[in-house]
Amino acid sequence: MTEHAHSHGHGHSHSHSHGVSPDADRRWLRAALVLLTAYMAVEVVIGVVAQSLALISDAAHMLTDAVSIVLALIAMRLSARPARGGYTYGLKRAEILSAQANGITLLLLSVWLAYEAVQRLISPPDVTGGLVLITALSGIVVNLICTWLLSKANRSSLNVEGAYQHILTDLFGFVATAVSGLVVLLTGFAQADAIATLVVVALMLRAGTGLVRESGRIFMEAAPAGIDPDALGDHLVAEDEVVEIHDLHIWLITSGHPALSAHILVAPGGDCHKVRRNLQELLSGEYGITHATLQVDHVGEQGDADEVLTLGPRPAPGTAPEPAADHCENAHGPVHRPGPHRH
Incomplete structure (x- = not known):
C-alpha cells in the first residue's frame, strides 16, 4: 500500500509573522525608495563639490539601496503570481534571487570602495570638512527614516531583509562620514575621509557575505x-x-x-x-x-x-x-x- 499525502497549507502565517500584508510591505518600501532617490541626487553633487570620497561612496551605496528596494518590489510582485506551467512553486524564489543580487552588489561595491580608499590614504585630496559634516548629518536623518520605514515591513522575508541590510549599512556609513567630516574640520587630517570609507567597506562586506550565504543555502536546498x-x-x-x-x-x-x-x-x-x-x-x-x-x-x-x-x-x-x-x-x-x- 502506497500513499502520497500532500499538505496544501503553505504556511502563509509563517511568512508574515508580523501581521504585515504584502501591500503594506510594498507601501513602506516605495516610501523609502522615493526618499532615498531624492537625497542621493543631492549628495552626489555635494560629494563632487567637496571632493569627498566618503560622501560619494555613501551616494553610491545609496544607489544600491535604491536598486535593492526596486529589486525587492519586483520580486514581491513576481513571487505573488500563482503557480502555473513549468513553475510549479510559482516564482517564489524571485525573492531569494533578489536577496542574492543585493548581497553580491554590496560585495562588489565594497571592493571598489576599498581600492579607492587606499589610494586616498596614500595621497589624500583636499576635503571640505564642513560641507561633508552637514551633508552626512542630513544623511543620517534620511537613513534613520528609511530604516524605520523598512523595519515596518516584514523582515522575515530574506528579500526585505536584503534591502534593510543595505540601508542599515548606509546609516552606519553616514555616521562614519559625519565623524570624518568633523575630524577634517577640526584637525585638517584629510585621511579621515578614506578611513571612514574603509569602515563602510567593512560593514558592506559583513552584510553582503551574510545575504549571499543565506540565499546560497536556499538555492542549495539546505x-x-x-x-x-x-x-x-x-x-x-x-x-x-x-x-x-x-x-x-x-x-x-x-x-x-x-x-x-x-x-x-x-x-x-x-x-x-x-x-x-x-x-x-x-x-x-x-x-x-x-x-x-x-x-x-x-x-x-x-x-x-x-x-x-x-x-x-x-x-x-x-x-x-x-x-x-x-x-x-x-x-x-x-x-x-x-x-x-x-x-
Whole structure:
C-alpha cells in the first residue's frame, strides 16, 4: 500500500509573522525608495563639490539601496503570481534571487570602495570638512527614516531583509562620514575621509557575505537554519509503528516556506493513514513544517529485523514469490531506524 499525502497549507502565517500584508510591505518600501532617490541626487553633487570620497561612496551605496528596494518590489510582485506551467512553486524564489543580487552588489561595491580608499590614504585630496559634516548629518536623518520605514515591513522575508541590510549599512556609513567630516574640520587630517570609507567597506562586506550565504543555502536546498535533519529523522522514526525513514529532504521554497518529503516504512499490519496523520501533525506543531509530502509503505512481511528495506515484488497469480529485493537501492541521505544505530 502506497500513499502520497500532500499538505496544501503553505504556511502563509509563517511568512508574515508580523501581521504585515504584502501591500503594506510594498507601501513602506516605495516610501523609502522615493526618499532615498531624492537625497542621493543631492549628495552626489555635494560629494563632487567637496571632493569627498566618503560622501560619494555613501551616494553610491545609496544607489544600491535604491536598486535593492526596486529589486525587492519586483520580486514581491513576481513571487505573488500563482503557480502555473513549468513553475510549479510559482516564482517564489524571485525573492531569494533578489536577496542574492543585493548581497553580491554590496560585495562588489565594497571592493571598489576599498581600492579607492587606499589610494586616498596614500595621497589624500583636499576635503571640505564642513560641507561633508552637514551633508552626512542630513544623511543620517534620511537613513534613520528609511530604516524605520523598512523595519515596518516584514523582515522575515530574506528579500526585505536584503534591502534593510543595505540601508542599515548606509546609516552606519553616514555616521562614519559625519565623524570624518568633523575630524577634517577640526584637525585638517584629510585621511579621515578614506578611513571612514574603509569602515563602510567593512560593514558592506559583513552584510553582503551574510545575504549571499543565506540565499546560497536556499538555492542549495539546505535545511532551514535551526532544523537538524538527522535529529528530526530520529524524532519521526521514534513514533509508533514507524520502522524506518529514508529519502528525508527538508528545504526552503523561499523565506518562511519550509517543505519536507520522506519515505516512511510502517510495521506490517500498521495503519499507514494514522501514521501519516501523526507525523504531519508532529511536523506542523513542533517544526512549523506545514508542506510535507510523505510516501508511506508497509515494510515487507518476509523481512527479518536486519532487512527492513526488503519489500518483495508482488508475485503473478499462480507463481511462487520471487526473492525479496531492496525497496530503495539508492536511498538519498541517512536511513533512520528506531534504536541507537543509523545507516
